[in-house]
Amino acid sequence: MGCYLSADPTSHLPIHPPTHSPMPTAIINWDNFVTALGGIAVIRDRPQVEKLSKDYYHFSPVLQAQLADKCADLVVCPTSETEVLTVAKACVEAKVPLTVRGAGTGNYGQCIPLEGGVILDLSRMNAVKSVQPGLAIVEPGAKLAAIDKITRPQGWELRMYPSTYRTATIGGFIGGGSGGIGSITYGQLSDRGNLNAVRVVTLEDRPRVIELRGDAVQQVNHGYGTNGIITELEIPLGPTYPWAEVIVSFDDFMTAARFGQVLGESDGLIKKLISIHAWPIPEYFVALQSYLPKGKAAALLIIAEPSMALFEELAQAWGGTITYAKGRQTRGKAPL
Numbered sequence: 001m002g003c004y005l006s007a008d009p010t011s012h013l014p015i016h017p018p019t020h021s022p023m024p025t026a027i028i029n030w031d032n033f034v035t036a037l038g039g040i041a042v043i044r045d046r047p048q049v050e051k052l053s054k055d056y057y058h059f060s061p062v063l064q065a066q067l068a069d070k071c072a073d074l075v076v077c078p079t080s081e082t083e084v085l086t087v088a089k090a091c092v093e094a095k096v097p098l099t100v101r102g103a104g105t106g107n108y109g110q111c112i113p114l115e116g117g118v119i120l121d122l123s124r125m126n127a128v129k130s131v132q133p134g135l136a137i138v139e140p141g142a143k144l145a146a147i148d149k150i151t152r153p154q155g156w157e158l159r160m161y162p163s164t165y166r167t168a169t170i171g172g173f174i175g176g177g178s179g180g181i182g183s184i185t186y187g188q189l190s191d192r193g194n195l196n197a198v199r200v201v202t203l204e205d206r207p208r209v210i211e212l213r214g215d216a217v218q219q220v221n222h223g224y225g226t227n228g229i230i231t232e233l234e235i236p237l238g239p240t241y242p243w244a245e246v247i248v249s250f251d252d253f254m255t256a257a258r259f260g261q262v263l264g265e266s267d268g269l270i271k272k273l274i275s276i277h278a279w280p281i282p283e284y285f286v287a288l289q290s291y292l293p294k295g296k297a298a299a300l301l302i303i304a305e306p307s308m309a310l311f312e313e314l315a316q317a318w319g320g321t322i323t324y325a326k327g328r329q330t331r332g333k334a335p336l
């Protein structure tokens, strides 16, 4: 959520919520502020600023009432870490709040500015700088699907991703996400080893760039951008597989749940998603209705194609009926 980034000189990285009150943004001379940015791209067009001040907060009726009128004064779109540092310095100097934004798909208002000020839109910092076996160095605005597109031909892919895979950025996923498809194998983003290192621009009295490595990354992992701006990430990758999307139907929910548990614990069977649903939840998956028999529980799964034969045996042993199975070759699209 919108934040004031503040210094805590006693720690390596300020990790506490703001301690000082910002000055009202109404007294800021925004023309002077923009001039101080020295040519960094700025958006001041009101409808655009309003759009970029919002995320998917409207999923919540509670937040809808609280955040609908929140809006930044302007949006700044840096293209490099040097530019981020310049913006950070300008915000500290002018004492204006700064809210970091990736793609704005967070669904509880994490990147909505509560007190106006600057939205720092990092979507233009989207380079995949390097890919090595099991490792990529990326800029924060790189979209998750775009990263996979580059790493997959080399045999590697993101270990996990949210449902917003095609639009979300890696910086936003680390800043505000928690896990998703792939977590059945690799755990949550906050689990040790799922983020190697980050470069961060601080908003101390004298903003600077620091590098956090190892457990120190946890200071900004899921920090909602409240204590630093991530400008580069070193992320671990997993081996890529041809993936099959599968739906298995079960007569009752508990059998489906136990099947899911056994599948989850079968370490040798490579999978990326186990999602078990009691009826009537499957009724809401409108596009999949022809594969979801009425009144039955459903398991939505992503299984590595080399594991499919064993998987089919397991599903059969638990009385499941495979109603849908589609692999990469036949799908013609990237995985779910």
Ligand SMILES: Cc1cc2nc3c(=O)[nH]c(=O)nc-3n(C[C@H](O)[C@H](O)[C@H](O)COP(=O)(O)OP(=O)(O)OC[C@H]3O[C@@H](n4cnc5c(N)ncnc54)[C@H](O)[C@@H]3O)c2cc1C
Pocket (backbone or CB within 6 Å): 001, 055, 056, 099, 100, 101, 102, 103, 104, 105, 106, 107, 110, 111, 122, 140, 161, 162, 163, 164, 167, 168, 169, 170, 171, 172, 173, 174, 175, 176, 177, 178, 179, 180, 181, 223, 224, 225, 226, 228, 229, 230, 231
């Ligand atoms: C339908 C739907 C399904 C979703 N499914 C999942 C899911 O399965 N798993 C999951 O974890 N999330 C899920 N989400 C939430 C969200 O889409 C993801 O977490 C996504 O990765 C956020 O990325 P983003 O680029 O949109 O981030 P944003 O929404 O732009 O930002 C998210 C947070 O990170 C901060 N931030 C962004 N960039 C940086 C940066 N460079 N440095 C520091 N802080 C930064 C922002 O200030 C904000 O607090 C879902 C959302 C929707 C709407």
